[in-house]
Amino acid sequence: MSENTKCGFVAIIGRPNVGKSTLLNCMLGEKIAIVSKKPQTTRTAINGILTRDGVQYVFIDTPGVHKPKNRLGDFMVKAAYSSISGADVILFVTESGSKPSDTELKLVQRFKKLEIPVYLIINKIDAVNKEKLGQTILDYSPLMEFADVIPVSALKNDGVDIILNEIKNDFSEGGFYFPEDMLTDQPERTIVSEVIREKILRLTDEEIPHGVAVVIEEFTEKKDLISVRAEIFCEKQSHKGIIIGKNGEMLKKIGMYAREDLESFFGCRFFLDLWVKVKKNWRDSVAAAKNFGYDDK
Ligand SMILES: Nc1nc2c(ncn2[C@@H]2O[C@H](COP(=O)(O)OP(=O)(O)OP(=O)(O)O)[C@@H](O)[C@H]2O)c(=O)[nH]1
Ligand SMILES: [Mg+2]
Numbered sequence: 001m002s003e004n005t006k007c008g009f010v011a012i013i014g015r016p017n018v019g020k021s022t023l024l025n026c027m028l029g030e031k032i033a034i035v036s037k038k039p040q041t042t043r044t045a046i047n048g049i050l051t052r053d054g055v056q057y058v059f060i061d062t063p064g065v066h067k068p069k070n071r072l073g074d075f076m077v078k079a080a081y082s083s084i085s086g087a088d089v090i091l092f093v094t095e096s097g098s099k100p101s102d103t104e105l106k107l108v109q110r111f112k113k114l115e116i117p118v119y120l121i122i123n124k125i126d127a128v129n130k131e132k133l134g135q136t137i138l139d140y141s142p143l144m145e146f147a148d149v150i151p152v153s154a155l156k157n158d159g160v161d162i163i164l165n166e167i168k169n170d171f172s173e174g175g176f177y178f179p180e181d182m183l184t185d186q187p188e189r190t191i192v193s194e195v196i197r198e199k200i201l202r203l204t205d206e207e208i209p210h211g212v213a214v215v216i217e218e219f220t221e222k223k224d225l226i227s228v229r230a231e232i233f234c235e236k237q238s239h240k241g242i243i244i245g246k247n248g249e250m251l252k253k254i255g256m257y258a259r260e261d262l263e264s265f266f267g268c269r270f271f272l273d274l275w276v277k278v279k280k281n282w283r284d285s286v287a288a289a290k291n292f293g294y295d296d297k
Helices: 020-028 070-082 102-112 129-141 160-170 188-203 236-245 246-266 286-291
Strands: 006-015 046-052 055-060 089-095 118-123 149-151 213-222 225-234 270-280
Touching: 006 020, 006 102, 006 160, 006 236, 020 046, 020 055, 020 089, 020 118, 020 225, 046 149, 089 102, 089 129, 089 160, 089 236, 089 286, 102 129, 118 129, 118 160, 118 286, 188 213, 188 225, 188 246, 225 236, 225 246, 236 246, 236 270
Parallel strands: 006 055, 006 089, 089 118, 118 149, 225 270
Antiparallel strands: 046 055, 213 225
16 A cells, blocks of 8 residues: 555645635535635634545645634634644645735744745635736745745636645655545534534624534434534624524524535435524633634643
């Protein structure tokens, strides 16, 4: 098995909302990480595994690096930083048309101390003209000695194969770390709670989605039906009202969209029983955040 095979750990890091999770899903050819227009969508490090032609890529999608405003934010940024240790390659993702931010400059300072290749991935090239892309390359390239600068569109799957082809040259020979057919090491319950959270992120606005945590209380599998009871925690009574909606319409929509995605991902029928609860200021409480699965161990 280990003869001529290669394996590498690849950390995907950058500011919030630049398209890291979209890039992960694109490289895997399957959606395993939730995506939304709102920054700070990803909260934990997520492993996605791609095995092809004798090469195993273990990607670690991470929460966007930002200035934390609460305990949850501390946890998220820590999760992003700790993915660096143990990585063989870093994909530093930014978006076309943007200028290096303070957070990005600090990140680069960290990268400079490492002895592993760092690729600058400039995403969203479909959204800007060539001139702007050229400017972004000029602004970011001098920040450090990147292994390469690769402009891509994760949304349109443009240029993404170049990343896969280049980084495998940095992997060392050896056996695979995960089984060949494994796509992610996220437990099924986590995938379900994340899909529900994605629908809330997409359907609600402002502070509501950022203060939401989804906990799976029951998960039962029978023949071709998975039944789940999930509790959606939000921070205020008024948020609870919005998540439930008039005559329960919003909660119904959340459930309907989540069920569609889950049925296609798991390839079986799903029954979702959703409950909304209030847990005031949980994002500032270490204990509550831990209870919701945001735990640095
Ligand atoms: N036009 C365009 N939009 C993109 C591209 N990649 C991602 N997006 C959009 O950018 C937004 C953020 O995408 P995510 O993948 O959630 O970004 P992220 O970096 O994982 O964000 P956090 O998890 O919050 O750090 C979504 O609305 C995506 O559809 C791209 O190549 N082109
Ligand atoms: Mg993300």
